[in-house]
Amino acid sequence: MNLLYDWIRNENVQAWAELTNHLAVVDCTDEFYEAEDLLEELHEPGMEPERDTVAVWDGNRLVGFAQLRVGHQLREGLSRVSITGGVHLEYRRQGVGTKLMDILESRARQKSAQLHPGAPAAVDMWGNAPGHSAGAMAEARGYLPARYFQDMTVKAEEFRKSSMELGVNDSLKVLPYSPEWAESIRLLDNEAFADHWGSTPKTADEWEAMTSARTFRAECSRILVEKQPGSLRPRVLSYALSSEWVPNELYVARVGTARDSRGKGYAGRLLSDVIAAALADGFTEVGLSVDVQSPTGAVGVYERLGFSVTRTGTMYRKDILRSADASCRSFEPR
Structure with a gap:
């Protein structure tokens, strides 16, 4: 095969x-x-398409791609790198995936060293269900299964509404998401996910990119606030933020609760409101993804609302060594 390796450009997004x-x-x-x-995605904060993406072309046909992200901030002193991508079914087992990984693992060492000098780093890649070809390739390259995640969905006939009620004189109030709360929620998200495997703190730019994306659904997102004695501004205790990637299917992308407020049913109540609003607006189902070993007991919260598992995936991880190379390219872009 005479394949061309390049980086992903604006004009390539339809083929992508x-x-x-x-x-x-x-x-x-x-x-x-x-x-x-x-x-x-190509222009999200920190992304350098000409260095952090690879496109594989067979003539005018895009047959493979890969992209890399490095967390802007360290978590527990670790620089976290993630690699995603794929190869068209007709072009697998021909070395394309191997070359994509060679290119981006080299870039991972380089970019991690640039952003976080001296910090240890690890690369994560998704392997889908056990036995999938991506997982087999990951293990062949020295990656080990590090965490298991479940995709879960709920439909109208399965939905069980939360029984938690907020009293009329209660200091708690459920509100729809609005930009005025963005910074408070971002800070809470960084706190809430500090003890979650694989997470990295989000910068203000990253949060803005997420909540201003075309797919973000503020009308199907909720926050729980509490009036604070002596303060004019309530405190955000919990949040559930949603997106729509597939028409008529709502995806709950972020769910979090302040650590000192966990175990009180807040996340379940917010999710219940999100699901009810989504179904009333014509969505056919609501989905989310959860770490099977979540320290918050999130799986149980979702199951009580009627969510059930639709698929299980594996996150693979490998520690990476530093590289002093000035360039990580093993090809010349056109």
Whole structure:
């Protein structure tokens, strides 16, 4: 094969969407994207497309891609790198995936060292269900299974509304998401996920990119606030933020509760409101993804609302060594 390796450009996003949606079907991930969403992703904070992405072309056909992200901040002194990508079904087992990983693992060492000099680093990659080809390749390259995640969904006939009630004189109030709360929620998110595996704190720019994205659904997102004695501004205790990647299917992307407020049913109440609003607005189902070993007992919260598991995936991790190379390219972009 005479394949061309390049980086992903603005004009490539339609071909990128077609390949990504092909992979969603053949790999049973249901991760479908529109070209507009991938264009936003291509220019998210910290992304350098000419260095952090790779496109594989067979003539005018995009047959493989990969992209890399490095957390802007350390978590417990670790620089976290994630690599995502895929190869068209017809082009697998021909070395394409191996070359993509060679390129981006080298870039991972370089960029991590630039952003976080002296800090240890690890690369994470998704392997889908056990036995999937991506997982087999990960293990062949020295990655080890590090965490298991479940995709869960609930439909109208399965939904069980939360029984938690907020009294009329209660200091607690459920509100729809609005930008005025963005910074308070971002800080709470960083606190809430500080004890979650694989998470890194989000910067203000990253939070703005997420909540201003085309797919973000403020109208189907909720926050719980508490009036503070002597303070004009309530404190945010919990939040559930939603997106719509697939038409008529709501995806709850972020759920969190202040650590001193866990175990009180707040997340379940907010999610219950989100699900009810989504179903009333015509969504056919609500989905989310959860760490099976979540320290908050999130799986139980979701099951009580009627969520059930639709698929299980594996996150693989490998520690990486530093590289002093000035360039990580093993190809010359066109």
